């Protein structure tokens with residue numbers, strides 16, 4: 001049985017919080033393979049209109065280039081087009097020879113019940129939670145409630161990936177880029193070079 005991880009997102013742009021989460025997930029679960037899958041059009045988000053799906057795919061590839069782990073950036077959702085539903089992606093990668101584990105940051109983990117066909121999601125994979133910020137009692141209470149709900153309603157198999165949270169979001173990165181602020185500590189260097197070369201996210205001239 002191969003251990004295969006799935007890490008989906010908008011990745012607009014991919015940042016060092018995503019990379020740290022992917023690496024931690026891979027190492028903590030001793031994965032054989034990790035698929036990082038940028039969404040074409042995420043059902044939960046407005047399109048930001050500042051990078052194309054192909055550019056997000058390319059930046060995601062750049063972020064993992066040279067990574068010694070078996071991490072593959074998949075174009076499955078981007079080539080599929082339309083809304084990117086996780087249950088369809090899991091169906092595509094599922095086989096009896098693999099065990100799938102889906103990685104979710106706290107925000108995504110808390111919304112799983114409202115995704116399309118959560119019953120199918122929980123039956124096709126285990127779900128691993130990774131924290132995005134340092135412990136906060138109110139969030140921990142929400143996490144505990146969500147875990148109880150998923151276990152009782154869907155017989156979910158849930159895991160915690162313990163990490164030292166890297167508090168970065170793509171929203172904050174985009175805002176800083178637009179304002180011409182320093183983002184070198186937030187992005188993998190080839191991703192920042194790509195953003196500059198393609199003048200993405202309203203980056204001011206000369207930056």
Ligand code: ATP
Pocket residue numbers: 008009010011012016017018021103104105106107108109130131132165166167168169170171172
């Ligand atoms: P935005 O600010 O645009 O909402 P984001 O930073 O949340 O973007 P996404 O592409 O939406 O990035 O996230 C993809 C997945 O990565 C989600 O499961 C999300 O919870 C997780 N994630 C995002 N940032 C981090 C982080 N700093 N640490 C751990 N997980 C993260």
